[in-house]
Amino acid sequence: MVTEIAPVPAPGPPPVARRGGRNLLRVIVRDRIGAVGVVIVVVMTLAAVFAPLLAPYDPTAMSAQRLAPPGGVFPLGADEAGRDLLSRALYGARTSLTVSLIVVSCAGVIGVLLGLLAGYFRGVMDGVITPVMDVLFSFPTLLLALAVVAARGPGTENLVLALVIVFVPSFARIVRGTALSVGKEPYVESAHAVGLSNARIIFKYVLPNSVAPIAVQFTTSLAYAILIEASLGYLGLGVQPPQPSWGSMLSSGKAFMELSLWPSLVPGMCIMITVLGFNLLGDTFRDALDPRLRGRAGR
Template sequence: MSPSAPTLWPPLLKALLRNRSALIGGLITLIVVLGALLAPLIAPWDPLRFGGSNRLSGPSPEHWLGTDQYGRDLFSRVLYGARFSLSVAAVSVLAGLLVGGTLGLLAGYFRGWLDLTISRLADILIAYPAILLAIAFLAFLGGGFTNLVLAISVVFVGPFIRVARAAALMVREEPYVEAAQAMGASHTRIILRTILPNAAAPLIVEATLRFAYAVLAEAALSFLGLGVQPPFPALGSMVSEGRAFLSLSPWGSLVPGCAIVLMVLGFNLLGDGLRDALDPRLRRL
């Protein structure tokens, strides 16, 4: 049996609970996630239901955040739009983390020609502007949930490779890794039981920050008409549709725009708090 790596999670958890940014970001994120998950129970109206003559109205007891140009309830549509954005972001980040994290760990652990090949792949993916690369994928594949996830996750593979590789290179030289190798532990066991637990902290921080980028990317692509197609509610397409009616009623663009800002703010604050709590130079043990 190979020696186990020292655990740092208890003091890190204490540092995280003392971090104001992490707590505020976590609270915002929790509210957003709960609102999205419970959208079918919370939404007072069908997000696709046309409202007849009640169009472009402001907030009222009947429609808490107003209605759009078709009389559809903006609060209900924002809940379902956030649900879609979070779904795209979650799957995209998870896919990018699994592929990029695995390749980065292999590159950092084995080094040599494998490290060189994987590092050049990461350089190629990072060399192109992320949004342009995603637009190129969607222009070729078309819109929809699956293609959105594929386009955004491919963009995230490169950064995850970089983070995982750097963490693996640092952990690889620790004495407990050398002891595991001397005791004859297999490469798979060393990577999964020794390298990965100690490389998890930077990957968690990167995943949290990439979650915010994924929400922005989905909103930007939907705004350009490359995401899910109307009448399905997506925050980016709602902002785009409301632009033509800003002089009559700003709520159609303002409400989904504020929802995007709130989601990104929550994940960024949470990611910054995690980074500060997980950095031994910044946290107070």
């Protein structure tokens, strides 16, 4: 009597990518530090979105109360031109967060696409894309951004272009590594054997396993983009006046620090708190989406 053995089904993808989203809220609730990051990001985002409603004055309106201390008609004081620092900080949040979100979103889409092409198809694709990404990645981030902006001139459009070029290699390298690893898994080989198309394999198996590192890279890149945008604004190569930005506020206030610290302190604190919030949020995503780090929740 011959006993028939049922065929062993092809192994499916690991549960990391499918379970990560369900654990995100749980980790945020249990992780107090991550919750602080979420609160900071939410508050700063709301401040940027509702800046026209929250700002007490026009951020470009000047007055005779130059370098006025906090209190009275100016809650956070006034700058060297008598402009309200609170209003300028709120509109500066809108500028920094908008530029950073556009930059990181564009860089993420381009970098993920290039990483998938290089890591999944390998061969000529990998031989062309990876060296270019390595060359861009070898330059210091701020130096590369400075070079692009200096070559094309200051302005918001050139600033966005420079920062997109800066952040694409990070996303491409992360997704390429994941694609190379997942491409060797048995369930991907089984998918090839049953005739699934490359596009279906990429979107069903490869891309979901890249969600965790992409999410972490996205949040940390937002923090870094805010820093670089502020740095270029400080050097006069970012968003141009009269549009307020935290970097330009720091630059204009440095000459008056002996008379008043507030024109430099207010934007500096905004930058520090916002960057801290996005970094803490990135740690939370990493803890929620990486099963090896879930034990750190509840810090």
